[in-house]
Amino acid sequence: AQSVTQLDSQVPVFEEAPVELRCNYSSSVSVYLFWYVQYPNQGLQLLLKYLSGSTLVKGINGFEAEFNKSQTSFHLRKPSVHISDTAEYFCAVIVPDGGATNKLIFGTGTLLAVQP
Amino acid sequence: DTAVSQTPKYLVTQMGNDKSIKCEQNLGHDTMYWYKQDSKKFLKIMFSYNNKELIINETVPNRFSPKSPDKAHLNLHINSLELGDSAVYFCASSPRGNEKLFFGSGTQLSVL
Incomplete structure (x- = not known):
């Protein structure tokens, strides 16, 4: 079975500082990897995804993530954060099986708290 | 022009309803x-339908019954609500x- 671990439940950071949110996954087969963001009282939005190819993936709002197969990691980074980046960030995986549906398995989330 | 819309946004009800x-x-x-997000923000899939056909049915009490009248709609009916059902329920497509x-x-469901 697949699982996703987000090591930090909360990451406080000052505005304009860089940030890294950690994500590790466990799977015996290849997976697709995702980062979703949830702003307060809203649904989830896709930030970025890794399916195949280049291991460095760029997403919206200046975020990027790097897939590291040997370390089974998919850490999310941003060089300079803004107050508006304060949100809950979820790492997730899908096992691609060519089927019609995608069963997203989520990590427990990391609250990014940007302080002025 | 909302892409995926759920109603109601908030639902407060008594146990057993x-x-x-x-x-x-x-x-x-x-x-x-349908996904369920508990009080610790943990998200877990409950059901998935493809073109009105049930594809994924996780270990969910049978008090929860999804219904898909057409491929644009997926409703979630919950019988005999319990305190532990309190959570935020997300629909997705x-x-x-x-x-x-x-x-x-x-939809934030609060069972009192």
Whole structure:
């Protein structure tokens, strides 16, 4: 079975500082990897995804993530954060099986708290 | 012009009642989902339908019954509500063969 671990439940950071949110996954087969963001009282939005190819993936709002197969990691980074980046960030995986549906398995989330 | 819309946004009810949450998507997607987010923000899939057919049914009490009258709608009916059902329920949809999910803004269910 697949699982996703987000090591930090909360990451406080000052505005304009860089940030890294950690994500590790466990799977015996290849997976697709995702980062979703949830702003307060809203649904989830896709930030970025890794399916195949280049291991460095760029997403919206200046975020990027790097897939590291040997370390089974998919850490999310941003060089300079803004107050508006304060949100809950979820790492997730899908096992691609060519089927019609995608069963997203989520990590427990990391609250990014940007302080002025 | 909301892509995935859920109603109601908030639902407060007593234990033992029966309630429904509605979901509609206007994206033309074939697949729809229900996810549950608990008080610790943990998200877990409950059900998935593809073109009105049940595809994924996780270990969910049979008090929860999804219904898909057409591929644009996936409603969730809950019988005999319990305190532990309190959570935020998210509807989502995706195109067939596409891994990107589009989420609704959630329904916060509080069982008293």
